[in-house]
Amino acid sequence: MTVISLVRGPHERASSVALPAGPLTVAARQVAASLIGDMGNRWLHTRGVAARAAELAGPLGVDGDLLTAAAWLHDIGYAEPTVVTGFHPLDGADHLTRHGWPVRVAGLVAYHSGARFVAAARGLSELLAAYPDERTVLADALTYADQTVGPSGLRVDPAARYAEVLHRHGPCSWNALVDADRGPYLRAVTGRIEHLLALPAAA
Numbered sequence: 001m002t003v004i005s006l007v008r009g010p011h012e013r014a015s016s017v018a019l020p021a022g023p024l025t026v027a028a029r030q031v032a033a034s035l036i037g038d039m040g041n042r043w044l045h046t047r048g049v050a051a052r053a054a055e056l057a058g059p060l061g062v063d064g065d066l067l068t069a070a071a072w073l074h075d076i077g078y079a080e081p082t083v084v085t086g087f088h089p090l091d092g093a094d095h096l097t098r099h100g101w102p103v104r105v106a107g108l109v110a111y112h113s114g115a116r117f118v119a120a121a122r123g124l125s126e127l128l129a130a131y132p133d134e135r136t137v138l139a140d141a142l143t144y145a146d147q148t149v150g151p152s153g154l155r156v157d158p159a160a161r162y163a164e165v166l167h168r169h170g171p172c173s174w175n176a177l178v179d180a181d182r183g184p185y186l187r188a189v190t191g192r193i194e195h196l197l198a199l200p201a202a203a
């Protein structure tokens with residue numbers, strides 16, 4: 001079994017977390033490191049989301065390799081070499097498709113954290129529709145991991161995270177413009193995942 005150290009480069013924290021990793025995760029981590037490993041907080045956030053995803057997979061009973069790989073890749077659309085439309089979930093998914101990644105991974109990246117609401121506002125729904133919008137516990141877990149890790153990689157309350165993003169992006173941002181739909185959606189995801197996490201473990 002491959003073990004991935006989460007410490008890399010000048011932006012890393014002193015604390016190290018080693019995670020067991022499957023083949024998709026190993027490849028995804030390499031792609032993410034090559035594209036956003038030097039992007040400061042973007043990398044710290046991604047590292048934190050990957051760690052959170054790896055923790056969630058077991059308790060939620062989902063494919064940990066797929067979930068953790070998608071977590072490593074979810075924000076690669078911010079990297080300059082991937083930017084085409086300027087909408088990072090779509091640009092990330094398109095980059096993965098061009099490089100032969102499974103369509104399910106691309107779909108998870110394309111729709112993470114309520115991307116469909118922003119895509120609709122930006123007139124990008126048709127392009128996003130090239131990808132499967134799976135509405136599964138695994139997809140919810142990716143969004144939950146993203147919404148519970150802040151910009152510097154620290155764990156945060158999802159409501160605080162959402163408020164911070166709205167504040168940081170400003171009242172005229174796409175996120176703010178779709179808040180009436182995306183906000184309730186993200187709260188519903190949080191409710192579903194936290195409900196599952198609170199259930200007694202199966203005997």
Ligand SMILES: [Fe+2]
Nearest residue numbers: 045074075146
């Ligand atoms: Fe993210």
